Amino acid sequence: MDILKSLRCVSVALALCTAAASACAHTVGKGLATITITGQTVHYHLLLALSATPREFPGLQLTPKGTAAEYQPLLTAIQEKLRLIADGGACSQMPGMISPPTQEGGTVSVDLRFECVATPRELIIHDDLFDVLGAGYHTIANIQWPGGSQQFVFLPQAREERVMLSADSGTTTRGVGSFFALGVEHILTGYDHLLFLLALIMRGGNLWSLLKIITAFTIAHSITLALAALNILVLPERLIEATIALSIAYVAAENVFLRKAVSHRWAVSFLFGLVHGFGFSNVLRELGLPKDGLLWALLNFNLGVEAGQAAAVLVAVPVLVYLRRFKWEPRFVVGVSLIVLAVGLVLFVERALVGA
Structure with missing residues (x-):
């Protein structure tokens, strides 16, 4: 019976990942x-x-x-x-x-x-x-x-x-409303950012711990988004994208091998949030906006990212909290995390090694 439950958990996880991939397929x-x-x-x-x-x-x-x-x-x-x-x-x-x-x-x-x-x-x-x-x-x-x-x-x-x-x-x-919409679209179609968020909150603990995790991620990526978009601190895009992939794999690995809520997860969220902020900034930096135009675009783009992130979290958290009522929830988390871990490693190889 336990085997059947485990298989069901993994099947649900595969379905979720397939749905996510399908949602991203239209972004060319x-x-x-x-x-x-x-x-x-x-x-x-x-x-x-x-x-x-x-x-x-x-x-x-x-x-x-x-x-x-x-x-x-x-x-x-x-x-x-x-x-x-x-x-x-x-x-x-x-x-x-x-x-x-x-x-x-x-x-x-x-x-x-x-x-x-x-x-x-x-x-x-x-x-x-x-x-x-x-x-x-x-x-x-x-x-x-x-x-x-x-x-x-x-x-x-x-x-x-x-x-x-x-x-x-x-x-x-x-x-500027278009930049807000662009921010929403960027986070909701950025499957790597969404996978990272999902991995973070699956072992995030109680609601207070989840709030700290999301707040830390928000503050961190807002800092580096502004620094990079204003050309104050810019890092190579390939390095950033590869590190984002590693962040997904690392958090998913914690979910697999640490079988309880991770107390330091807010710190992990902040650290990797700094990296994800550089990833968010690429859209605005490509435009080459002068500083007087960039400030408004930056503010609205960041607000759009936050709105999209909030929407994703508001959908995911109630589902994850509800699943905790079932005995098979830990196996479900491990099954999903294993898939997210594999995706993160594949993305890392593609971004860091294949493109070399």
Whole structure:
């Protein structure tokens, strides 16, 4: 009977991990758009960091072996999903170019050019790339024109941006609500961060201990998120991502080999929270926001991360507390933790060794 219960526990754990992986499957990457206005010409340079092949293009090779011809259907789809309107009139799109990655894990480069009737005073940019690259995709945009610049984020629920191109606009960060939504999306689709949180709270003890764990993680990642986003302290991305994977494996291993609540877990949460904060910062650092625009973006992005984290915890904690009523709960925790441990080790190998 105990064997059957154990098998059921492991089966539930496998189902949970499969569901998590499925939820992350729609996130195929992000785009970084640099939009430059010169006279009546708008140059739209898009760098696509694709973590998976889009379902609409199953034959696409995300390696240096890919050719421009193979990427042509993707270019065509991107051109169809981007529209620019200047002062009420549509800008004409010229032939574009696309370049495959030049190295493993590299970015796809897209160069587009739009010709407007006259020098724009108001520009509306409509981005529907989510229809091609999935709902988890987002574009971080930086638009520049003589006398000003502006930063914003395109999300499935925020697909259009209206920019007033006055000569004395200066630098602004628009759509701070988009940065909040980006923070929520970043934590809820970041399966490594969620796995770490799950491993933390499974052996977190009573509600007071859980509160200390979550608070420590929040304070820690907020500190390093700010330091890295403001370019005060920046560490190599590969080192950070590999350490995040190790943090998952370490906490899961504690769950397996220490069969009771871990009293020092809040300290572990704080230590590894510092590392996860560097991981959160990559999204904002890629945009290259100037400091006056970055502060608002940073605040709203961090609030979004906290909101997403709170939502995940509010779902997980009641379930875990309820499961403690059953005798098989310790075996369930061990079964899930073994799977999380394996995932953490695989991620570490991928991030630290395979990419070498």
